[in-house]
Amino acid sequence: MLLVIFNKSAGKGKTKGVVGKLCDELHDLGVSYKKVEKADFTRKTVDNLFENGNVTRVIICGGDGTVNRTINTLYDYLQDIEIGIVPCGYGNLIAKSLDEPASLDSFLSDSYHSDLPEVKVGKANGRIFLNVVSIGSTADTVATVESFRRTPPGSVIYRALGGIFTHTIFFFLIQFKILFLYVFRDYPSSMAWMRTNSESRENPFALFTGVRETIGQYKSLYLPRTHFIPWKKDHSPVNSREYTIEHDHPFFWQTDGEPHEKTRTLRISFGSKKLKLATIQIDCK
Numbered sequence: 001m002l003l004v005i006f007n008k009s010a011g012k013g014k015t016k017g018v019v020g021k022l023c024d025e026l027h028d029l030g031v032s033y034k035k036v037e038k039a040d041f042t043r044k045t046v047d048n049l050f051e052n053g054n055v056t057r058v059i060i061c062g063g064d065g066t067v068n069r070t071i072n073t074l075y076d077y078l079q080d081i082e083i084g085i086v087p088c089g090y091g092n093l094i095a096k097s098l099d100e101p102a103s104l105d106s107f108l109s110d111s112y113h114s115d116l117p118e119v120k121v122g123k124a125n126g127r128i129f130l131n132v133v134s135i136g137s138t139a140d141t142v143a144t145v146e147s148f149r150r151t152p153p154g155s156v157i158y159r160a161l162g163g164i165f166t167h168t169i170f171f172f173l174i175q176f177k178i179l180f181l182y183v184f185r186d187y188p189s190s191m192a193w194m195r196t197n198s199e200s201r202e203n204p205f206a207l208f209t210g211v212r213e214t215i216g217q218y219k220s221l222y223l224p225r226t227h228f229i230p231w232k233k234d235h236s237p238v239n240s241r242e243y244t245i246e247h248d249h250p251f252f253w254q255t256d257g258e259p260h261e262k263t264r265t266l267r268i269s270f271g272s273k274k275l276k277l278a279t280i281q282i283d284c285k
Contacts, residue, residue, distance in 0.1 A: 001032050002026065002108070003033065003036065004023070004058075005037075005041050005058065005062075006018075006036075006060075006062060006066075007037075007061065007062035007089075008037060010061070010088045018088050019061050021282060022086065022104070022282055029104070029108065038062065041069075041070065043073060046073055050074075050077045056081055057107075057108070058070070058081055058082070059083075059085075059086060061086040062088050063088060063090060063091065064089055064093055064131065064257045065146075066089065067094050067095075067256065069258060071128060078273060078274075081276070082116055082276040083278075084107050086282045089163070090164060091163065095279040096279075098119075099117060101278075101279040101281035102278050102281065103280070104282065117234070118234070118276055120270065120275075121272060122193075122268065123268070125260075125263060127260070128255075128272065128273060129255035129256050130277075132194040132256060132257075133192070133193050134191065134194075135188050135190070135191055135252065136191055137171065137190040138192055140174045140252050142167075143252045143254065145158075146259050148170070186247070187251075188245070188249075189225060192225070193226075193229060193243060194229065196230050237270040237271050240270050241270070242267065242269040243266075244267050248264070250262035251263065251264075253266050
């Protein structure tokens, strides 16, 4: 059985149409599937679905945060399943960092199993991530925006302005808070550890034409002091060096756009676990 996990709030609400088309294609292909909304996808749900081994493939429809939450919920079963990402968020950096997208029928075929790339994931304070972990102003911005968008007016404004523009506005507001904090106590420097596709094309004029180009547009502003961890052709990290950040005061941190509670210590490593992962091309229009 195939499991379809979707975030109805991803992007500007376009996920509903994408999931509808995906389900139509699955029906035409005669594939048995179960559809679960992200909010209902819990560890209890996972255990009930996966304990008998009937689920071998999962398709995630959403943005980077949805992918991050899903793979962490599936942590105990990652070695036994194949995951396809249908990018429906704003940045979709995880999906863009992988190889060329696969069609739905090829992803579901038995012959594709041997060709599915295995990605070694990173880990931060016990939580796995696929693309980026950061602290400082970047993480503060992500935490503030996510809290803002959960409010009724914030949800409307976020959809109207778009993800990138909203994050940019809050980033500058966070800078004023940081200036205030610097006067009274220490504040962690903004840093990020990001994996990039080493085969990514150089195109400084395209905002979302691969991870390297995306970060090149705003890394000096949004991700200062970024440590890039490039991938080898087999999608394993070039190095598995561990990083440890300790600070006197609690600080925010985020993984793949997913904010977490404050901490004083952050331990980061790469290559902790393998994940069979691919991007699936579904027309989002």
